[in-house]
Amino acid sequence: MKSVRTPMRPRVPPKPNTLEHLQQNSEQNNNVKNAGGQDPVDVYCRIRPVDSLETCVSVVDSTTLKISPPNSIGRSGCGREQQYRFKEVFGPQTGQKEIFDKVAKPLVADLLNGKNGLLFAYGVTGSGKTHTMQGSAKDGGIVRRTLDVIFNSIGEWQSQRYMLKPDHLNGFEIQADADASSDRRQFDAASNIQKAFSKFKNPRPKRNASNSSSSSSSDRVPETTVIDGLNEDNVYGVFITYLEAYNNYIYDLLENISGVNMTKSLQTKILREDGQRNMYVFGCNEVEVKSPEEALELLSKGQKRRKVAHTSLNAESSRSHSIFTIRVVQCPLDEQGEDVLTTVPLRISQLSLVDLAGSERTSRTGAAGLRIKEAGNINNTLMMLRTCIEVLRDNQLNNANRMVPYRDSKITHYFKNYFDGEGKVKMVICVNPLTSDYDETLPVMKFAELASEVQVQRSVVRNEVIALPPGRRRANFLFREVRRNMINEGFDKAKELDIDISPVYTLSPAWPDTSLSDDTWLETLAKLKNFLKRRIATRETLLQQTRVKVDSVSERVATAEAENLMLRQSNSSLNALRAAEERKLKEYEALLLNAEAVNESLFNNYNTLVEDYNQAVEERALAQNQGQLEKMRIKAKLTNKLEMHKEKIDKEFKNRLKEHQTKMVLTQVRALQQLAQGHSSSSSGGSLAATPVNRPITRQSARTVAHPSSAVPSLAGPAVSNPRHRRSFSQGNVNVVLDHRPLKTLDTNTVFRPVLGKRRSISKLRSEDLNNDRVTHYCLTTQNQDSQGELETKLYKGDVLPTTGGGSQVVFQDVEILRQRDPLAVPNSGVKRNSDGTPATGSLDAALQHERWKALASPATPRAPANKRTRL
Ligand SMILES: Nc1ncnc2c1ncn2[C@@H]1O[C@H](COP(=O)(O)OP(=O)(O)OP(=O)(O)O)[C@@H](O)[C@H]1O
Incomplete structure (x- = not known):
């Protein structure tokens, strides 16, 4: 049926952007916001199921969760068991439906009633954020169920496609019928082409391909919930945007979505503020959807463009934060319930469902290269979100006005209006209970605790009074x-x-039959007259009743106002009390926080001290080791030096000794020569020649006796030798005695001869004679005349010893004196003494002693050590 009236739908007049207007708007907004009070950020926790028994998280009750450190950490004392409270904790067995009903359904109801909402999924990588948000076709997550419930609830109250159109300035406009129907025709043509193209491209779609949209849509189990109580006199338009924040840039995942070539790389988008100071992404594609399937089709196309990568913790890890936003535009119907009313502003509400990328440590995900940069950016954004929430909380707790650094990251900047009071904020903290995730789960819990302390201004929907009857x-x-x-x-x-x-x-009764005929017209007129009279009467009654009602309402209003005034007064006094209580509470909280902070810092200090101490002990042990090594090194160096020095000194000493010994030998030789010459000259020059040779000979022999002075070693003595090193006697006849007889020695013509063994006679001593290895003994024969005028022959006997310098030395051991006596001469009774006190010649023993003394005292004769006496 063709509509009788075809009203033009004029565009909504553009909102003036003057400063005055903006101020007016913000004041209006503030008034509306302040009227609503505050709500905390609702933080829920969902624990994902795992196969392992090594878990660190357990549910204490429906709102409390306990996290215990793994044994290794617990033992070292760094961690302790902690409990965290949430609005609700969902254990591993909780299904997607329950999560949706408790967390997201109220937000969907708000959305359809014109309020904004924001829902974050936050957690460590692989903890189930994407699972919670998206789910599968059979068991949909929050996004799928939200779409289902929206379309279930608005049913046929949807606006016609293209009747509402985004104005690309974060607002919407109502299109004229002609424009809308032209756009619809284009859309139908484009979708027909696309269908044909996809048929051509995939002539036979695989039946069981899990990813294909056809199979997923056929397997789909839709959510059947309906939100009741919506304003049925409105028309509803549903629009979606799908954005991605990657490396702190915003991309539109629905960019050019209806084009055939979707592989073109996406352009970065910028954030802008609209006339109401709401943030929006400039130039992003906002698509109107008319069914959940249509929205899911776009969602799956957008998801294919998302940055997802394989990491060691999740096969399909989100590398970006995804923001799926549903905007519902409501427009009231006119007084006939026929067309939309264009004179009142559109009511726009939005619900953003954010799947944050997981916080992660690159060491665990095994990230490298680009993945490390991604992880850094992900963690930065999460850090900024945390910082904003911290500052907000501090401002609220301490009544401070610190600037919240929303602008530091794209995500916080985009959602700043929510925290400033433009809608309800909720969070689902996803937790992987595995022990290996403990270190990363703990900061997530702390963040959740922080977030739940933040209060967000409750937004109140401005109900435009359109003065039209409902229904x-x-x-x-x-x-x-x-x-x-x-x-x-x-x-x-x-x-x-x-x-x-x-x-x-x-409200009047039904009209009477008004058909007129010639015979009934009078009757009809009467009926009408009565009817009209009754009507007038009814009107009067109604007017009266209305007046009474107005009066009673006015009275009630007055009473209510009076009550209201009283209530306000009591309210303000209660408020004052409450404020005092709150102040106290805040003070206690601050004290508690301080105590906790002190406790924590003490704990940290203790840990630091323990670490320092351990480090110092290690360093000391290291230093000791190094010192010992250094000592050993120096010792080795010094020993080396000492050895070298010793060698040098030894060498020098040997050289000098050799020189000295050579000198000494020469001196000895010279002395012996002189001695030999002296004896020979005295014997030749004395009365020796005149002495008869046939005198009896007394052979005296005595062992050398050590002179007392011989015990004192003389440093200026002869060359060093050791009697132990005398030349070997064991060589039989090889041992030669050097028999030194000066040329002028007289033959005594006696049978007494010294026993010398193999000898070599020389008349003049040369150093080579002594250096001969075969010469082991030396015997010097001297002749002299004694005091009695008798011939006295002395045989000085000694060992030839090698010296340290390589030369030889004679150590005299014995003196044998041969005296010839005249048998006829009168023997001398006593021992005659010379003027110098030495025994006079004639006394055998005295002479013998004297000779010994002389021999030992002679500087040319080296002294034998007292304990090394040798007798020839
Ligand atoms: N509650 C749950 N029930 C069943 N499976 C789950 C649940 N939570 C998570 N999973 C499974 O765990 C794996 C990882 O989950 P998901 O991809 O959702 O993690 P994520 O937190 O989004 O990780 P990332 O931050 O890396 O994107 C998926 O295979 C998912 O199906």
Whole structure:
């Protein structure tokens, strides 16, 4: 049926962007916000199921969760068991439906009632954020169920496609019918082409391909929940955007989504503020959807463009933060419930479902190269979110006004309005209970604790007073139904009936039969007259009743106002009390926080001290080791030096000794020569020649006796030798005695001869004679005349010893004296003494002693050591 009225739908006049207007708007907003009070950020926790028994997280009760450090950490004393409170904790067995009902359904209801909402999924990588948000076709997550519930609830109250259109400045406009229907035609043509193209591309879609949209849509189990109580006199338009924040840039995942070539790389988008100071992404593609399937199709296309990568913790790890936003635009119907009212502003509400990328440590994910940069950016964004929440909380706790650094990251900047009071904020903290995740789960818990302490201004929807009766849509529907029935019953004039639903609201009784005929017109007139009279009376009664009602309402209003005033007063006094209590509470909280901070810092200090101490002990041990090594090195160096020095000194000493010994030998030789010469000269020059040779000979022999002075070693003595090193006697006849007889030695013609063994006679001593290895003994024969004028022959006997310098030395051991006596001479009784006190010649023993003394005292004769006496 063709509509009788075809009203033009003029565009909504653009909002003036003057400063005054902005101030007015913000004041209005503030008033509305302040009227609503505050709500905390609702933080929920979901624990994902795992196969392992090594878990560090357990559910204490429906709102409390306990996290225990793994044994290794617990033992070292660095961690302790901690409990965290949430709005609700969902254990591993909790299904997607329950999560949706408790967390997201209230947000969907808010959305459809014109309020904004924001839901974050936050957690460590692989903890189940994407699972919670997206889920699967069979068991949908929050996003899928949200779409289902929206379309279930708005049903046929949806606006016609392209009737509402984004104005690309974060607002919407109502299109004229002609424009809208032209856009619709284009859309239908484009979707037909696309269908044909996809048929051509995939002639036979695989039946069991899990990823294909056809299979997923056929397997899909939709959510059947309906939100009741929506304003049925509005039309609803649903729009979606799908954004991605990657490396702190924003990309539109629905960019050029209807184009054939979707592989083109995405452009970065910028954030802007609209006239109401709301943040929006400039130039992003906001697509109108008319069914959950259509929205899911776009979602899956967008997901294919998301940065997802394989990491060691998650096969499909999100490398970016995804923001799926659903905007619902509401427009009231006019008084006939027929067309949209263009004179009132559109009501726009939005719900953003954010799947944050997981916080992660690159050491665990095994990230490298680009993945490390991604992880850094992910962690930075999460850090900024945490910082903003911290500052907000501090501001609220301490009544401070620190600037919240929303602008430091794209995510916080985009959602700043929510925290400033433009909607409800909720968080689902996803937890992987594995022990290996403990270190990363702990900061997530702390963040959750922080977030739950933040209060967000409750937003209140401004109900525009449009002064139109409710139920217009239904009345319009009834009217149309009646008209259709009438036409069906053959009442063609009904086609010309304008839609007028005002009778639906009239309270008067039904009109009388007004058909006029010649015979009944008077009756009819009377009926009408009565009817009108009754009507006038009813009107009067109604007016009166209305007046009474108005009066009573006014009275009630006055009473209510008075009560209100009183309530306000008591409220303000209660508020004051509450504020005092809150102040106290804050003070206690601050004290508690301080105590906790002190406790923590003490604990940290203790740990630091223990670490320092351990380090110092290690360093000391190291230093000791190094010192010992250094000592050993120096010792070795010094020993080396000493050895070298010793060698040098030895060498020098040997050289000098050799020189000295050579000198000494020469001196000895010279002395012996002189001695030999002296004896020979005295014997030749004395009365020796005149001495008869046939005198009896007394052979005296005595061992050398050590002179007392010989015990004192003389440093200026002869060359060093050791009697132990005398030349070997064991060589038999090889041992030669050097028999030194000066040339002028007389033959004594006696049978007594010294026993010398193998000898070599020389008359003049040379150093080579002594250096001969075979010469082991030396015997010097001297002759002299004694005091009695007798011939005295002395045999000085000694060992030839090698010296340290390589030369030889004679160590005299014995003196053998041969004296010839005249048998006829009178023997001398006593021992005669010379003037110098030495025994006079003639006394055998005295002479012998004297000779010994002389021999030992002679500087030319080296002294034998007292304990090394040798006898020839
Ligand atoms: N509650 C759950 N029930 C069943 N499986 C789950 C649950 N939570 C997570 N999983 C599974 O765990 C794996 C990792 O989950 P998911 O991809 O959602 O983690 P994520 O937190 O989004 O990780 P990332 O931050 O790396 O993207 C997936 O295979 C998912 O199916």
